[in-house]
Amino acid sequence: MARDDVWILGIHMTKFGKHPNLDTVDLAAEAALAALADGGVSMKDMGVLAAGNLMGAANGIGQQLQKQIGQTGIPVYNVANACATGATALRTAVMAIKAGECELGLAVGVEKLAGAGLLGGGGRPKSDRNVYEPHGRYGSVATIDGRVGTETMPGVFAQVGMEYGHKHGGATFELFARISEKNHSHSTLNPLAAYSKKMTLDQIMGDVMIAYPNTRPMCSANCDGAAAAVVVSGEKLKTLDPTQRRRAVKVSASVLTTDPWEEACQVLPDVNTLTRQAASQAYEQSGVSPEDLDLVELHDCFATAELVHYDNLGLCAEGEAVPFFESGATWRDGRTPVNVSGGLESKGHPIAATGIANIWEVCHHLREEAGDRQIEGATVGLAHVIGLGSACGVHVLERAAA
């Protein structure tokens, strides 16, 4: 029988950063075991496991993890969906519960990235003798990335922000740098962040330029990390003990979208339309409106991306993202605090872990367990991730009595 309400019973994220002595499975196991313990359940209770590890997508991280923490014979879904991999894993477990296939499920996302270079852009195989031969769907005779625009992540997301500025005005290099300044400032309160150092505007603007207007501190920080969540049906939750019920967080909306056809999405991935559609579906599913949100963790893979998502998520009126940011709304003491964790720019971005880590952050505020960076009285929050290709996950989470 199909069910509607699904809750997060337990959740955990590892410290983000460098973990030279831990492999992917160690990190996934640490997050999974701690999420199970946080929920007061064990692997034996799980009816489904969904796991994501983008860089090792062919290796079956789900089964590797089971060998370390419990081979109970349950179905495993190994998912890969670019930077939305973690959100996709969570959504897979949520769907299994909604479909009535099980009562409890575990979602895990893990990545080891420390030391990895910038993502995106592929080369071509080299042969001994170099003779031009049209190759691939563009019939190209040599590398086109870098010669016909750019396919690298910093370049794509830089253009996304510049396009917004062209359309609506006011989006200067300094404005984007100030968004980054906010996130680096927020990260000083997050002991699990890869970087928790405050940075001045001058430091940010004067740092190494990667793809104008994004300097290095305005780009997501590659790092190692894992996050995991245990989800439970509302029916099952009612049978659990009062502490488990009190700390459970309601998944009021769980949405995944892809890029619908738009004229320009053929040459520059459109991260806007799919986010707008995911947000509007999430608000409709949950009955929550953007004004109700006490905090938002959104996919600031680059400072330029954060600006457009204020607009895409409906946090401000259409075209008003610049004045919305300038009003101070997205600082932690503002009307709609955004990325109080430090965001991907300073908390870090271990790709497949990010989608669940964003939810971890929101859950901790809703449970009043966020320590020094607690947003007082938070009862509803939104977590957003995007993966180029493109996929977008939006989850609305609420503190509610089970």
Place this chain on the structure above:
Amino acid sequence: MGRQIPLVEYLVLGEEPHLEANECSSCGARYFDRRNACASCGGTGFHKAPIDSEGVLRAFTIVSMAAPGIPVPFVASVIDCGGTSVRANVINTTPDPEHVKLGMKVRLATYVVGADDDGTEAVGFGFEPLEEPDGA
């Protein structure tokens, strides 16, 4: 002069080099690569459509970190050519935010990317500013 070959098939060389898209015969959606069917309407009929060689710069970035062999910095951009979006570098300009402006008018220009072992030259394209920036 040796033989020339376009860097990508959708660049048409000759007297007046221009870009050419695969246009969906049902809905008019344009694609620069080969398609099995139209991503917009599902149609499977395509014909060639020439693209305007002048356009307006709608988005750009100045890329300072790129794959080996690609000279940096370069200006990557999206250009609106009469309603069709084109991905291309902005060339024949100084790659800095003083010389490259959103909304500026640009036109198609070609250049030789390199030659292979048979001496065949690959011709690439970019868009160059139509007017000098103010004060230049």
